[in-house]
Amino acid sequence: MSEPLLQVNHLATEFTTEHGIARALDDISFHINKGETLGLVGESGCGKSVTALSIMRLLPKPIGNIVGGEVLFNDQDLTQLPADEMHNIRGNRIAMVFQEPMTALNPVYKIGRQLIETLVLHEPEMTSSEIHQTSVNMLKRVGIPDPENRMYEYPHQLSGGMRQRVMIAIALLCKPDILIADEPTTALDVTIQAQILQLLQEIQQENGMAIIFITHDLGVIAQLCDRVVVMYAGRIIEQADIYALFDAPSHPYTQGLLKAIPGIDKPAKTPLSTITGMVPSLFNLPSGCRFQNRCPYTENRCIDSSPELDQVKNDHWVRCYRHKELTGAKI
Amino acid sequence: MTQYFIRRLLLIIPTFIGITILVFVITRFVPGGPIEQMIAEAQQASQQTGGGLNGAGIGASTLDAEQIRELEIYYGFDKPVLVSYWQWLSKVVQFDLGVSSRYSEPVWDTIKERLPISAFYGITTMLITYFISIPLGYWKAIKHNSHFDHVSSIVVFVGYAIPAYVVGIILLVIFASNLEWFPMGGFYSEDFEDLETPWEQAVDVFYHAVLPLMAYVAGSFAVMTFMMKNALMDNLAAEYVRTAIAKGIPFNQAVKHHALRNSLIPIATHFGNNISVIIGGSFLIEKIFNIDGLGLLGYESIVERDYPIVLGVLVISAILQLFGNILSDICVAVVDPRVQFR
Incomplete structure (x- = not known):
């Protein structure tokens, strides 16, 4: 078998709080292969989200810190990567979708601007009309009706399900190798949840990206995942x-x-x-x-x-x- | 949106009438009105001319009933309150605010003379406050809990805790009296008219303004700085900032492009209110630095029962306040697309 796409080895993350140091992750090791869907399950507070944030190096500073282990991606250890190289990976090679679509989009900017931002950052050779077209196509791909006009709307004008589709569209714009989905359907009602899961599966079949799917819903795991990691207390x-x-x-x-x-x-x-x-x-x-x-x-x-x-x-x-x-x- | 603002503008009219009626009625019932003042003045004058005479009978003898009656007609005290209010209001609509009982010149001219002075201090103070508070709050939020944060908090709180007029007196004693770096007061020098270029005149005005401006600013930037800091810290912890960073945007840019704009919303809410409060001027600071502004004018006219001026100042400040509120709404609508007026 070929080398795994992402390899997490003995990862340990700590939070420094008023009450002392909390080791939120202890000796976490797993890998994910190309095109595979890995489920990360466990109850609230077991470290699922912290694992995702550690991989992305999005831990809240200065309290959250990776204190040991490595995250290997393309023969690079992400935990040691300089900040500017990490910027090139985030949103480009590894993208993330968060739990709360209601607050994950900036309320004062139009949808279009929030999509375009990612492409401007990672695809500098694209012209502005190409960027616009790619963004509209992506909104269409994730099932947003009338995408051309949605580009000029604000997040509060969309429903929760639509906003989560926008978040997924943003994450998929640069065709990432890995999509980390942190409870992307928890805040949505069940029919919307099913639509979003189906959308993720379809897109995965199209472009062969790997998905790390974080949830506490075993039903979702059964529907979506190839392999499962069960976490408990870090x-x-x-x-x-x-x-x-x-x-x-x-x-x-x-x-x-x-x-x-x-x-x-x-x-x-x-x-x-x-x-x-x-x-x-x-x-x-x-x-x-x-x-x-x-x-x-x-x-x-x-x-x-x-x-x-x-x-x-x-x-x-x-x-x-x-x-x-x-x-x-x-x- | 346009409809909303037209409605708001129309609402100014009844609000304005309400405010002025209230004050107009109060001026009628507060003892020591202009006629009593004149009687007292005439009394003093007759005491000085009449030599050693004193006693209860003098008040009546200096101004006879006929003269008092004339004064009452002059001030409209002979008619019911609402009738004379109506007379006053119909003159106000034609920009005639009456004649000052103290200076015997049109109120509007007196106010026109003072308003630019207070407006100069008010607007300059506001600009300085924004230019200090927004960057300071920004850096305090980014460097939360650092030495810079703690030290600047102490400075801000000390400035906030000491009343502005005390700051003014301290500055006056140190920099004007002891060190003689700045003038003791006034809006400009006595030889202002002789200064040749507008540039020299501007320098002269600002030279006189340094100490009063410091007194104004010292107390005003605490609220704004902390509002900015807290708003920005809230937004730094917001999920959309994390989304922005997850897109690959460097932290500094995520703050500038995403968190900052959202943090300006509460600041914008205050903008209109500031305008009206600040143009009114602080009579204590104006008194200390001997600045002939609107605050001092209003205060003195209340003490001396110069009702035409009191009402004139009220008209100006009420209109500023009412327009300031609408301006606040416009500012909020500009920075926050979620705000929609119907």
Whole structure:
């Protein structure tokens, strides 16, 4: 197999806050291949978005800092790249779509200006009429009706779904190698959500870009992704291709998540299964396994030391001492 | 939009009538009006001429009932309030603000003489305030929590905490009295008319303006600077700035092209109000620096019950305030496309 497009190795990110230092990411390693869709799942605060922001080097300064590891893209370590070279990668080779389309666009500028800005920056040899035409075509491509006139409208004149399409159009303008989508459909209603997901899939088939899709919605993952990385409290706890993950989840947390999905085939009024307890605070992490306080299978060794990622099968990795007895266990 | 502003302009008329009626009625009922002032003056005069005579009977003897009656007719006090208000208003519409009881010259001429002086100080103060506050607030936001931020905050707060007239007195004592770098007061030198070129005249005016302007500015830029800083910091944390950086725009440019424009919205809201407040002038500063501005004129005419001038100054400041409000709205609509007037 060819070399992966993006390789994240042992990435660690810390936030310096009033309450002390919080290690939001600890030893994060994964890769993504050309044309592939990688899902990043986990509950709020587990580090999904921080992973995306670390790759893009968009962490809030000065409190958020990458303190270890590397992000390899085209044989370059993005964490060490000088600022001006990073500017050439952002929006050009790696683009990002954010969660909140309502606030992600600048309210005082017209849509057109916000599209054109990206092209002016990354395609200096294009003439202004080419730039305009490319922008209009891209708006049309993402399914915005009457794109020529939309160029002259302000963000507040568009609906949430339309704005997210504009955000996607901006991200796709320079035909990036990787699109990082940070919960792009969370703020939208379900029908719009389905349209946006379909749009992303179509565009991916057309131009073969890789997508890192961040979500807490396992349904979206199942629909869209080739491989999945499950995160918990700043660490990767399971990594597998989509079929292995849904058919034979190995980590008790993943199993708990899948069990918590309400099923249409279950008898009516079946109590919804939940994972008891709370995520540990990043300021006060347990020394052993980070899931120990909520795990039904905790043993002494889970409390004493933290398990490493262990290979279950080919590309299926899990961070649990007891995964062999638990994998695919009837749950 | 045009329709909205036409409506706003028309609304000025009833508001203006409301404000002036209120003040007009008050002038009727406040004791010590112009007639009492004249009686008192006549009393003093007769005391001086009449020698040692004193007592309660003198007031009545200096101005007889006939004279008082004439004065009442002259000031319109013989008619009901609303009738004389109507007379006053119909004259105001023809730009006739009456005659000052103190200077015995048309009010409009007196105001015309003073208004440019206050306007000069007001507009210059406003320009200086904007030129200091916006860049200062900008840098304070970018360098939040740095030494520069802390030190400038102290300076700004000290300037804000000390009343402008105290700043004025301190400046006067140090720079005019002790060091003699600047004149003690006045709008220009006594030999102003003899200065040959307009350039020399302008230099003379600004030379006299340095200390009063410092007193005006010291207190006024705190609010603006912090409004700018806070607005910019809010916008720096906004998601669209992150979007801009994610597009590949360098941070400095993202601030200049995206965050700055949004931060000017609250500043623009204040713009119109500033104009009206500032042109009115501060009578304390005008008093300290002996500047014959509108603030001082208004204050003195209230003390001396020179009602035609009081009402004249009120007319000018009310109109400025009302137009200032509309100007604020226009400014906001210009910088913020989300604002739509119907």
